[in-house]
Amino acid sequence: MPDILPDTPRTPPRRIRAVAAAIFFVALLSLGGWWAGRELTAGEQPSRAPLGGARLFDQVVATIAQRYVDSLDATQVYDKAVAGMLRELGDPYTTYLAEDRLRRLNEQISGTYAGIGLQIDIRESWPVVLEPINGGPSERAGILAGDRIIQIGKESTRGWTRDEVSRVVRGPQGTAVSFVIERGDQHIPLSIVRDKVHLRAVQRVALLPNGVGYVDVNVFSAQTADELRAAVDSVVRMGARALVMDLRGNPGGLLEQGVAVAELFLDRGQNIVQLRGRPGTPSQSYTDSVPQRWPTLPLAVLLDRSSASASEIVAGALQDHDRAIVLGMTSFGKGSAQNVYPLSSGGALRLTIARWYTPLGRGINRAPAVDADGEPELDTGLVTLPDTVKPRYRTDAGRTVFGGGGITPDIVVGDTVLPIPVQALARAMGKNLGAYRDALAREAQAQRRNVKSPGDPVTMEMLNAVYRELERRNVAPPRAIFDAATPWVSRSLGYEMTRVAFGNEAEFLRRTQDDATLQRASSVLQASRTPRDVFGNIEKPTVTVPLRP
Incomplete structure (x- = not known):
């Protein structure tokens, strides 16, 4: 029987996870x-x-x-x-x-593909390395974050898209790809042999300054539970007294991996999820079969509108059994499971075969918006029903939780829309948003030798330099619009400067200072000695923290 796959809705372009695919x-x-x-x-x-x-x-x-x-x-x-x-x-x-789309799905589920292992972005019309994937061929070859790829084979890469670069550098295992990178004033030719690249499901493991551990789970692929087990063991050895599991932006994946992750934190015999198929067929329940691994570790789970599918299975089970406090925004609301059936065409039929329900019987499914290809879109600003009209349920400890579309957090944190100045800047830039990102990257590179610490402030002189660069490119928005958005421009430039000067880990720690959801979770956990203590540290049923400039 094919693996049950609560298939992942499409993620819109955002951060380095963005993937643009033409589907037919x-x-x-x-x-x-x-x-x-x-x-x-x-x-x-x-x-x-x-x-x-x-x-x-x-x-x-x-x-x-x-x-x-x-x-x-x-x-x-x-x-x-x-x-x-x-x-x-x-x-x-x-x-x-179709056959190519099925191949991409299999890569996502297995977490492996044949290539050289690069995360790239397009900067000033050139592909630039954001980060070589840990343990991949590119890292072994010495490629560094910030390297500009100026040639692949005999072709210049100026004007190439991320997809075009990806298609060329991927290929059969054991074959070589040659290219030229620009690093400062050097042009360095390289030939790298393609190999299996593992995309880690747990992208980041960190111990925050207040003794709270942090793990970022970005997909539920074949190895997610094993990777998470190792990650939490690691952060506990580092001295973590509590844990944040970040499922924001996680579109889901394999149902069995969602169940396996929930098992890590629940007791033997506790129900995790129930699947209900077509009328006349028996429902199927998944129950924890092993003792939980860290029974004394207080836990918080972070969600946003892009958390879907297996992410919601985990969050729903931990919330129903009072094992974790859930913070953030109401999740996407994908409460159905699919099987993938291979066809003689070389493609496959992905077919919904059941709807799933949390241990309390909460149905969280809601109809998503779809894009031009008929694919469900994540983070589309779907209207969330007010708690007064949502079905109510009682957890094991008697707390009230809600059904009616997505997982409703215990503490709601975050803005439902972008701040008005940011919206105005985005509209003014229009199709030139790429030039805006290039201007930030250029100024960050210019300040590389001047940055003394990861928390160095962004000055007005630096912001003026960004605006002058936009003027030089003939894409500058009205100055009043730019000035109104400078708190957010400053924040983005600060992240970029820190990454360029000190690396990705330093950038992450700087971002945590502006992450209202993570800061709120950290505060709740810091005051908790046991898993149940976290619920006593909620001042109100829901608390909204606006996005800070």
Whole structure:
């Protein structure tokens, strides 16, 4: 039986996780025998006998293929028929996966692919290394954050997109890719042999200054539970007295991995999730089969509107059993599970086979917005029902939690919309937002030798330099709009300066100072000696902390 996959909605462009993919339906060749292809003449009359479904379909396909004003071959007609049939189900998670799309899904689920292991961004029209993936071929070859890739093979990379770079540097394991990097005044030619690259599900492990451990789980792939177990063991050895598990931006993944992660924190015999299929089929419950690993460790889980699927399974189970306090924004609300069925075309059918419910029976599913390709979008600003109209449930300890679309946090932290000055700046920049990011990167590089510590302040002189760079590029917004947004511009420039001068870990620690959700969780945990203490440290059922400039 295929793995049950609470499939991941699409994540919009954000940070370095952003992935832009052109998704389309291809021919479903296994249906080819349905098309009779009988020639019809103008004088012929279709049979008046009652039409069965298959016969009706055959006649419609044949007529379209032979008579439609635009020429279509049978493959195109079947393409459109399959797309239309799945679209009419009204379920954005039930889709046909073409062969290349199925390959990308398998890479996401396995957490491995063949390539050189680079995270890149486009800066001033050139691909620039944000970070070589730990343990990958690029790191072993000595590539550094900030290196500019100016040539791949014999082609200049000026103007290339992230997707174009990714397609070229990936390839069969054991093959080589040659390129030239620019590092300062040096041009360095390299040839790197492609190898298996493991994309870690746990992207960051840190001990915060107040003794609270932090783990960032960004996907539920095949090794997530094992990686998380090792990460938490590590941060506990470092002296962590409590733990933050950050599921913000985590779109989900394998159901079995969501269950395995919840098992790490729950007691034997506690229910984790229940799957309910079509009428007449028995439901399936997943129950913890092992003792929890860190029973005395206070725990907080962070969510946002992009936390979906297996992320919600974990958060819902830990909330229902009072094992973790949940902070952030109401999650996405994907409460369904899919199987992936391989097809003879080389692709596969991803089909919704059940809806899932938390241990208390909370259904959290809600219909998402979809993009132009019919794919569900994350972080779309969906309207969240007020608590007064949501179904209410009682946890093991008698606390009130809510159903009705997504996981509602115990403490709501964060803004539902971007600050108005930031919106105004984004509108003024329009399609030139890339130039804005380039201007920040240029100023950060210019200040590299002047930065003395990771917390160095951003001065007005630096902000003026950013604006002058935008003017030089003829893309500067009105100065009044730029000035109104300077608290946020300053913050972004500070992050970039810290990353350039001191690396990614220093940038992360600087970001934590401005992260209202993480700061609130850290405060609650710092005052807690036991897992149950965290609930006594909530002043109100919900507390909204605005985004600080």
